[in-house]
Amino acid sequence: MPARRKAAAVAAVGIAPLALTALAPAAAHGSMGDPVSRVSQCYAEGPESPTSDACEAAVAAGGTQALYDWNGVRIGDAGGRHQELIPDGKLCSADNEAFKGLDLARADWPATSVSSGSYTFRYRVTAPHKGTFKVYVTKDGYDPTQPLAWDDLDLANPVATATDPVASGGFYTFSGTLPERSGKQLLYAVWQRSDSPEAFYSCSDVTFGGDAATVAPSASAPSEEQIEDGTDKSTVEHHGHGDDDAGTSAEPAAAPEAPVANRPKAAGATGNLAETGGDTSTPYLVMGGAGVLALGAAILFASPRRRAVSGGRHGR
Structure with a gap:
Protein backbone atom coordinates (compact mmCIF):
# COMPACT_ATOMS: atom_id res chain seq x y z
CA MET A 1 0.00 0.00 0.00
CA PRO A 2 1.42 3.45 -0.94
CA ALA A 3 2.57 5.52 2.01
CA ARG A 4 -0.12 8.23 1.61
CA ARG A 5 -2.99 5.71 1.39
CA LYS A 6 -1.58 3.80 4.35
CA ALA A 7 -1.42 6.99 6.43
CA ALA A 8 -5.02 7.87 5.54
CA ALA A 9 -6.20 4.38 6.46
CA VAL A 10 -4.41 4.51 9.79
CA ALA A 11 -5.97 7.90 10.54
CA ALA A 12 -9.45 6.62 9.74
CA VAL A 13 -9.01 3.51 11.86
CA GLY A 14 -7.70 5.63 14.72
CA ILE A 15 -10.69 7.97 14.61
CA ALA A 16 -13.36 5.27 14.37
CA PRO A 17 -12.99 4.00 17.96
CA LEU A 18 -13.28 7.60 19.18
CA ALA A 19 -16.60 7.95 17.42
CA LEU A 20 -17.88 4.68 18.89
CA THR A 21 -16.60 5.59 22.36
CA ALA A 22 -18.39 8.92 22.19
CA LEU A 23 -21.65 7.06 21.59
CA ALA A 24 -21.20 4.92 24.71
CA PRO A 25 -23.48 5.78 27.67
CA ALA A 26 -21.96 7.17 30.85
CA SER A 234 -14.23 12.30 45.59
CA THR A 235 -12.30 10.01 43.23
CA VAL A 236 -15.36 8.39 41.64
CA GLU A 237 -15.03 8.58 37.85
CA HIS A 238 -18.03 10.78 37.33
CA HIS A 239 -17.06 13.50 34.84
CA GLY A 240 -20.21 15.55 35.25
CA HIS A 241 -22.80 12.86 34.52
CA GLY A 242 -20.92 9.58 34.60
CA ASP A 243 -18.00 7.40 33.59
CA ASP A 244 -17.27 6.97 29.89
CA ASP A 245 -15.96 3.49 30.63
CA ALA A 246 -18.72 1.41 32.21
CA GLY A 247 -16.26 -1.44 32.62
CA THR A 248 -14.15 0.30 35.21
CA SER A 249 -14.58 -0.21 38.91
CA ALA A 250 -15.22 2.39 41.59
CA GLU A 251 -11.56 2.47 42.52
CA PRO A 252 -9.85 5.90 42.49
CA ALA A 253 -9.09 7.18 39.01
CA ALA A 254 -5.60 8.13 37.97
CA ALA A 255 -6.77 11.68 37.22
CA PRO A 256 -9.99 12.00 39.21
CA GLU A 257 -12.69 14.57 38.69
CA ALA A 258 -15.15 15.33 41.48
CA PRO A 259 -18.79 14.25 41.07
CA VAL A 260 -21.26 17.03 40.46
CA ALA A 261 -23.78 17.13 43.29
CA ASN A 262 -27.27 18.44 42.64
CA ARG A 263 -27.20 22.20 42.89
CA PRO A 264 -30.15 24.61 43.00
CA LYS A 265 -30.83 26.16 39.63
CA ALA A 266 -32.42 29.47 38.76
CA ALA A 267 -35.91 29.35 37.30
CA GLY A 268 -35.76 28.47 33.63
CA ALA A 269 -32.18 27.23 33.81
CA THR A 270 -31.18 23.77 32.67
CA GLY A 271 -30.82 21.70 35.83
CA ASN A 272 -28.85 18.61 36.74
CA LEU A 273 -30.37 15.51 35.15
CA ALA A 274 -31.08 14.08 38.58
CA GLU A 275 -33.29 17.08 39.21
CA THR A 276 -35.05 17.16 35.87
CA GLY A 277 -35.34 13.46 35.20
CA GLY A 278 -33.97 14.21 31.74
CA ASP A 279 -32.46 11.82 29.23
CA THR A 280 -28.70 11.80 28.67
CA SER A 281 -28.88 10.43 25.13
CA THR A 282 -28.62 13.78 23.31
CA PRO A 283 -25.06 14.71 24.42
CA TYR A 284 -23.76 11.30 23.40
CA LEU A 285 -25.46 11.51 20.00
CA VAL A 286 -23.87 14.90 19.46
CA MET A 287 -20.46 13.59 20.51
CA GLY A 288 -20.95 10.50 18.36
CA GLY A 289 -21.96 12.69 15.42
CA ALA A 290 -18.79 14.71 15.85
CA GLY A 291 -16.73 11.53 15.78
CA VAL A 292 -18.48 10.30 12.62
CA LEU A 293 -17.92 13.69 10.96
CA ALA A 294 -14.25 13.48 11.88
CA LEU A 295 -14.07 10.01 10.36
CA GLY A 296 -15.78 11.25 7.20
CA ALA A 297 -13.36 14.16 6.99
CA ALA A 298 -10.41 11.78 7.18
CA ILE A 299 -11.82 9.66 4.35
CA LEU A 300 -12.66 12.69 2.20
CA PHE A 301 -9.20 14.10 2.84
CA ALA A 302 -7.60 10.83 1.75
CA SER A 303 -9.65 10.59 -1.47
CA PRO A 304 -8.42 13.73 -3.30
CA ARG A 305 -4.88 13.05 -2.15
CA ARG A 306 -5.15 9.55 -3.57
CA ARG A 307 -6.54 10.89 -6.87
CA ALA A 308 -3.80 13.51 -7.05
CA VAL A 309 -1.09 10.93 -6.54
CA SER A 310 -2.71 8.56 -9.01
CA GLY A 311 -3.01 11.31 -11.63
CA GLY A 312 0.61 12.26 -11.16
CA ARG A 313 1.76 8.72 -11.78
CA HIS A 314 -0.31 8.35 -14.96
CA GLY A 315 1.16 11.56 -16.27
CA ARG A 316 4.67 10.21 -15.99
Whole structure:
Protein backbone atom coordinates (compact mmCIF):
# COMPACT_ATOMS: atom_id res chain seq x y z
CA MET A 1 0.00 0.00 0.00
CA PRO A 2 1.42 3.45 -0.94
CA ALA A 3 2.57 5.52 2.01
CA ARG A 4 -0.12 8.23 1.61
CA ARG A 5 -2.99 5.71 1.39
CA LYS A 6 -1.58 3.80 4.35
CA ALA A 7 -1.42 6.99 6.43
CA ALA A 8 -5.02 7.87 5.54
CA ALA A 9 -6.20 4.38 6.46
CA VAL A 10 -4.41 4.51 9.79
CA ALA A 11 -5.97 7.90 10.54
CA ALA A 12 -9.45 6.62 9.74
CA VAL A 13 -9.01 3.51 11.86
CA GLY A 14 -7.70 5.63 14.72
CA ILE A 15 -10.69 7.97 14.61
CA ALA A 16 -13.36 5.27 14.37
CA PRO A 17 -12.99 4.00 17.96
CA LEU A 18 -13.28 7.60 19.18
CA ALA A 19 -16.60 7.95 17.42
CA LEU A 20 -17.88 4.68 18.89
CA THR A 21 -16.60 5.59 22.36
CA ALA A 22 -18.39 8.92 22.19
CA LEU A 23 -21.65 7.06 21.59
CA ALA A 24 -21.20 4.92 24.71
CA PRO A 25 -23.48 5.78 27.67
CA ALA A 26 -21.96 7.17 30.85
CA ALA A 27 -22.07 5.61 34.27
CA ALA A 28 -24.63 6.47 36.89
CA HIS A 29 -23.93 6.98 40.58
CA GLY A 30 -25.88 6.91 43.81
CA SER A 31 -26.83 5.17 47.04
CA MET A 32 -29.98 4.54 49.04
CA GLY A 33 -31.06 7.70 50.88
CA ASP A 34 -34.11 6.38 52.73
CA PRO A 35 -33.61 4.06 54.50
CA VAL A 36 -30.12 5.49 54.81
CA SER A 37 -27.33 3.30 53.47
CA ARG A 38 -24.27 2.57 55.59
CA VAL A 39 -21.93 4.52 53.35
CA SER A 40 -24.28 7.54 53.26
CA GLN A 41 -24.67 7.45 57.03
CA CYS A 42 -20.92 7.41 57.63
CA TYR A 43 -20.36 10.16 55.09
CA ALA A 44 -23.01 12.25 56.87
CA GLU A 45 -21.17 11.78 60.17
CA GLY A 46 -17.98 13.08 58.59
CA PRO A 47 -15.22 10.91 57.06
CA GLU A 48 -12.48 12.47 59.17
CA SER A 49 -14.29 12.21 62.51
CA PRO A 50 -17.27 9.84 62.47
CA THR A 51 -19.40 9.89 65.61
CA SER A 52 -20.76 6.32 65.72
CA ASP A 53 -18.64 3.35 66.74
CA ALA A 54 -19.59 1.44 63.59
CA CYS A 55 -18.58 4.23 61.20
CA GLU A 56 -15.39 4.82 63.17
CA ALA A 57 -14.58 1.13 62.75
CA ALA A 58 -15.40 1.33 59.03
CA VAL A 59 -12.90 4.17 58.59
CA ALA A 60 -10.29 2.27 60.60
CA ALA A 61 -10.77 -0.72 58.29
CA GLY A 62 -10.97 1.00 54.92
CA GLY A 63 -9.94 4.63 55.33
CA THR A 64 -11.83 7.84 54.68
CA GLN A 65 -11.75 7.84 50.88
CA ALA A 66 -14.54 5.26 50.64
CA LEU A 67 -16.88 7.70 52.38
CA TYR A 68 -16.03 10.58 50.06
CA ASP A 69 -16.80 8.10 47.25
CA TRP A 70 -20.19 7.27 48.85
CA ASN A 71 -21.96 7.13 45.47
CA GLY A 72 -19.55 4.67 43.87
CA VAL A 73 -20.24 1.21 45.36
CA ARG A 74 -20.59 -0.54 42.04
CA ILE A 75 -19.44 -3.19 39.59
CA GLY A 76 -18.90 -1.92 36.06
CA ASP A 77 -19.53 -5.20 34.24
CA ALA A 78 -22.12 -6.81 36.53
CA GLY A 79 -24.75 -7.47 33.88
CA GLY A 80 -27.09 -9.07 36.44
CA ARG A 81 -24.43 -11.51 37.71
CA HIS A 82 -24.60 -10.17 41.26
CA GLN A 83 -24.38 -13.47 43.15
CA GLU A 84 -21.71 -14.76 40.81
CA LEU A 85 -19.46 -11.73 41.28
CA ILE A 86 -20.02 -10.85 44.95
CA PRO A 87 -19.04 -13.49 47.54
CA ASP A 88 -20.77 -13.96 50.89
CA GLY A 89 -19.53 -11.53 53.50
CA LYS A 90 -18.81 -8.81 50.93
CA LEU A 91 -22.27 -7.75 49.79
CA CYS A 92 -22.16 -4.24 51.22
CA SER A 93 -18.84 -3.43 49.55
CA ALA A 94 -19.73 -5.26 46.31
CA ASP A 95 -16.41 -7.06 46.82
CA ASN A 96 -14.50 -3.81 46.40
CA GLU A 97 -11.53 -3.63 48.75
CA ALA A 98 -11.86 0.15 49.00
CA PHE A 99 -15.27 -0.24 50.69
CA LYS A 100 -14.45 -3.20 52.93
CA GLY A 101 -15.33 -1.25 56.06
CA LEU A 102 -19.00 -1.45 55.04
CA ASP A 103 -18.93 -5.24 55.41
CA LEU A 104 -18.13 -5.19 59.14
CA ALA A 105 -20.50 -7.53 60.96
CA ARG A 106 -21.78 -5.69 64.02
CA ALA A 107 -25.11 -4.88 65.63
CA ASP A 108 -24.49 -1.19 66.27
CA TRP A 109 -24.68 0.17 62.72
CA PRO A 110 -26.88 3.31 62.80
CA ALA A 111 -30.35 2.24 61.69
CA THR A 112 -33.59 3.67 60.33
CA SER A 113 -36.76 2.82 62.26
CA VAL A 114 -39.36 1.15 60.02
CA SER A 115 -42.50 -0.96 60.34
CA SER A 116 -44.23 -3.53 58.15
CA GLY A 117 -46.48 -2.27 55.37
CA SER A 118 -46.06 0.21 52.53
CA TYR A 119 -42.82 2.14 52.37
CA THR A 120 -41.53 4.89 50.08
CA PHE A 121 -37.91 4.38 49.13
CA ARG A 122 -35.72 7.32 48.13
CA TYR A 123 -32.52 6.62 46.23
CA ARG A 124 -30.03 9.51 46.15
CA VAL A 125 -28.70 9.80 42.60
CA THR A 126 -25.96 12.04 41.18
CA ALA A 127 -26.14 10.74 37.58
CA PRO A 128 -29.44 9.14 36.50
CA HIS A 129 -29.86 6.40 33.90
CA LYS A 130 -32.44 3.85 32.92
CA GLY A 131 -32.47 0.61 34.87
CA THR A 132 -34.21 -1.48 37.50
CA PHE A 133 -34.07 -1.20 41.28
CA LYS A 134 -34.62 -4.23 43.49
CA VAL A 135 -34.61 -4.06 47.27
CA TYR A 136 -34.36 -7.19 49.42
CA VAL A 137 -34.84 -7.65 53.16
CA THR A 138 -33.08 -10.11 55.45
CA LYS A 139 -34.95 -13.20 56.58
CA ASP A 140 -36.27 -13.90 60.06
CA GLY A 141 -33.38 -14.95 62.26
CA TYR A 142 -30.88 -12.58 60.63
CA ASP A 143 -27.87 -12.03 62.91
CA PRO A 144 -26.14 -8.68 62.26
CA THR A 145 -23.05 -9.88 64.14
CA GLN A 146 -22.38 -12.42 61.39
CA PRO A 147 -21.07 -11.55 57.89
CA LEU A 148 -23.97 -10.87 55.52
CA ALA A 149 -24.50 -13.75 53.07
CA TRP A 150 -26.77 -14.06 50.05
CA ASP A 151 -28.73 -16.72 51.88
CA ASP A 152 -29.56 -14.16 54.59
CA LEU A 153 -31.69 -12.26 52.05
CA ASP A 154 -35.20 -13.17 50.93
CA LEU A 155 -34.22 -13.08 47.27
CA ALA A 156 -37.46 -14.68 46.11
CA ASN A 157 -39.55 -11.81 47.48
CA PRO A 158 -38.02 -8.37 46.90
CA VAL A 159 -39.75 -5.72 48.98
CA ALA A 160 -39.56 -3.25 46.10
CA THR A 161 -39.00 -3.39 42.34
CA ALA A 162 -38.97 -0.31 40.12
CA THR A 163 -37.97 0.09 36.48
CA ASP A 164 -37.02 3.50 35.08
CA PRO A 165 -38.44 5.67 37.86
CA VAL A 166 -38.17 9.41 37.16
CA ALA A 167 -35.46 11.26 39.08
CA SER A 168 -36.70 14.39 40.82
CA GLY A 169 -34.95 16.66 43.30
CA GLY A 170 -31.87 14.45 43.26
CA PHE A 171 -33.77 11.26 44.17
CA TYR A 172 -35.41 8.29 42.54
CA THR A 173 -38.59 7.63 44.53
CA PHE A 174 -40.49 4.35 44.37
CA SER A 175 -42.84 2.34 46.58
CA GLY A 176 -42.57 -1.08 48.16
CA THR A 177 -43.98 -3.19 50.96
CA LEU A 178 -42.04 -4.27 54.03
CA PRO A 179 -43.01 -7.66 55.50
CA GLU A 180 -43.46 -8.60 59.13
CA ARG A 181 -40.10 -8.57 60.86
CA SER A 182 -38.77 -7.67 64.30
CA GLY A 183 -35.60 -6.12 65.65
CA LYS A 184 -32.49 -5.32 63.60
CA GLN A 185 -32.69 -6.18 59.89
CA LEU A 186 -31.00 -5.07 56.69
CA LEU A 187 -32.27 -3.91 53.30
CA TYR A 188 -30.04 -4.65 50.32
CA ALA A 189 -30.58 -2.53 47.21
CA VAL A 190 -29.38 -3.43 43.72
CA TRP A 191 -29.63 -0.90 40.89
CA GLN A 192 -28.93 -2.65 37.58
CA ARG A 193 -28.66 -0.32 34.63
CA SER A 194 -30.35 -1.35 31.38
CA ASP A 195 -28.14 0.82 29.16
CA SER A 196 -24.93 -0.65 30.57
CA PRO A 197 -23.83 -3.78 32.51
CA GLU A 198 -22.95 -1.52 35.45
CA ALA A 199 -24.79 -2.05 38.75
CA PHE A 200 -24.83 -0.26 42.10
CA TYR A 201 -25.29 -1.75 45.57
CA SER A 202 -26.10 -0.50 49.06
CA CYS A 203 -26.84 -1.82 52.54
CA SER A 204 -29.35 -0.01 54.77
CA ASP A 205 -29.67 -1.03 58.41
CA VAL A 206 -33.21 -0.85 59.81
CA THR A 207 -35.06 -1.79 62.98
CA PHE A 208 -38.62 -3.08 63.00
CA GLY A 209 -41.09 -2.53 65.79
CA GLY A 210 -39.66 0.37 67.75
CA ASP A 211 -37.26 3.25 68.00
CA ALA A 212 -34.02 2.51 66.20
CA ALA A 213 -32.11 4.25 68.98
CA THR A 214 -33.00 1.44 71.39
CA VAL A 215 -30.94 -0.96 69.25
CA ALA A 216 -28.46 1.32 67.50
CA PRO A 217 -27.99 5.04 66.81
CA SER A 218 -30.59 6.57 64.49
CA ALA A 219 -29.43 6.93 60.91
CA SER A 220 -29.40 10.23 59.03
CA ALA A 221 -28.63 11.04 55.40
CA PRO A 222 -25.99 13.59 54.34
CA SER A 223 -27.26 17.08 53.64
CA GLU A 224 -26.94 18.78 50.27
CA GLU A 225 -24.28 21.02 51.79
CA GLN A 226 -22.26 18.01 52.95
CA ILE A 227 -22.49 16.41 49.52
CA GLU A 228 -21.41 19.65 47.87
CA ASP A 229 -18.52 20.18 50.30
CA GLY A 230 -17.12 16.69 49.67
CA THR A 231 -17.15 16.66 45.88
CA ASP A 232 -13.57 17.93 45.58
CA LYS A 233 -12.35 14.93 47.57
CA SER A 234 -14.23 12.30 45.59
CA THR A 235 -12.30 10.01 43.23
CA VAL A 236 -15.36 8.39 41.64
CA GLU A 237 -15.03 8.58 37.85
CA HIS A 238 -18.03 10.78 37.33
CA HIS A 239 -17.06 13.50 34.84
CA GLY A 240 -20.21 15.55 35.25
CA HIS A 241 -22.80 12.86 34.52
CA GLY A 242 -20.92 9.58 34.60
CA ASP A 243 -18.00 7.40 33.59
CA ASP A 244 -17.27 6.97 29.89
CA ASP A 245 -15.96 3.49 30.63
CA ALA A 246 -18.72 1.41 32.21
CA GLY A 247 -16.26 -1.44 32.62
CA THR A 248 -14.15 0.30 35.21
CA SER A 249 -14.58 -0.21 38.91
CA ALA A 250 -15.22 2.39 41.59
CA GLU A 251 -11.56 2.47 42.52
CA PRO A 252 -9.85 5.90 42.49
CA ALA A 253 -9.09 7.18 39.01
CA ALA A 254 -5.60 8.13 37.97
CA ALA A 255 -6.77 11.68 37.22
CA PRO A 256 -9.99 12.00 39.21
CA GLU A 257 -12.69 14.57 38.69
CA ALA A 258 -15.15 15.33 41.48
CA PRO A 259 -18.79 14.25 41.07
CA VAL A 260 -21.26 17.03 40.46
CA ALA A 261 -23.78 17.13 43.29
CA ASN A 262 -27.27 18.44 42.64
CA ARG A 263 -27.20 22.20 42.89
CA PRO A 264 -30.15 24.61 43.00
CA LYS A 265 -30.83 26.16 39.63
CA ALA A 266 -32.42 29.47 38.76
CA ALA A 267 -35.91 29.35 37.30
CA GLY A 268 -35.76 28.47 33.63
CA ALA A 269 -32.18 27.23 33.81
CA THR A 270 -31.18 23.77 32.67
CA GLY A 271 -30.82 21.70 35.83
CA ASN A 272 -28.85 18.61 36.74
CA LEU A 273 -30.37 15.51 35.15
CA ALA A 274 -31.08 14.08 38.58
CA GLU A 275 -33.29 17.08 39.21
CA THR A 276 -35.05 17.16 35.87
CA GLY A 277 -35.34 13.46 35.20
CA GLY A 278 -33.97 14.21 31.74
CA ASP A 279 -32.46 11.82 29.23
CA THR A 280 -28.70 11.80 28.67
CA SER A 281 -28.88 10.43 25.13
CA THR A 282 -28.62 13.78 23.31
CA PRO A 283 -25.06 14.71 24.42
CA TYR A 284 -23.76 11.30 23.40
CA LEU A 285 -25.46 11.51 20.00
CA VAL A 286 -23.87 14.90 19.46
CA MET A 287 -20.46 13.59 20.51
CA GLY A 288 -20.95 10.50 18.36
CA GLY A 289 -21.96 12.69 15.42
CA ALA A 290 -18.79 14.71 15.85
CA GLY A 291 -16.73 11.53 15.78
CA VAL A 292 -18.48 10.30 12.62
CA LEU A 293 -17.92 13.69 10.96
CA ALA A 294 -14.25 13.48 11.88
CA LEU A 295 -14.07 10.01 10.36
CA GLY A 296 -15.78 11.25 7.20
CA ALA A 297 -13.36 14.16 6.99
CA ALA A 298 -10.41 11.78 7.18
CA ILE A 299 -11.82 9.66 4.35
CA LEU A 300 -12.66 12.69 2.20
CA PHE A 301 -9.20 14.10 2.84
CA ALA A 302 -7.60 10.83 1.75
CA SER A 303 -9.65 10.59 -1.47
CA PRO A 304 -8.42 13.73 -3.30
CA ARG A 305 -4.88 13.05 -2.15
CA ARG A 306 -5.15 9.55 -3.57
CA ARG A 307 -6.54 10.89 -6.87
CA ALA A 308 -3.80 13.51 -7.05
CA VAL A 309 -1.09 10.93 -6.54
CA SER A 310 -2.71 8.56 -9.01
CA GLY A 311 -3.01 11.31 -11.63
CA GLY A 312 0.61 12.26 -11.16
CA ARG A 313 1.76 8.72 -11.78
CA HIS A 314 -0.31 8.35 -14.96
CA GLY A 315 1.16 11.56 -16.27
CA ARG A 316 4.67 10.21 -15.99
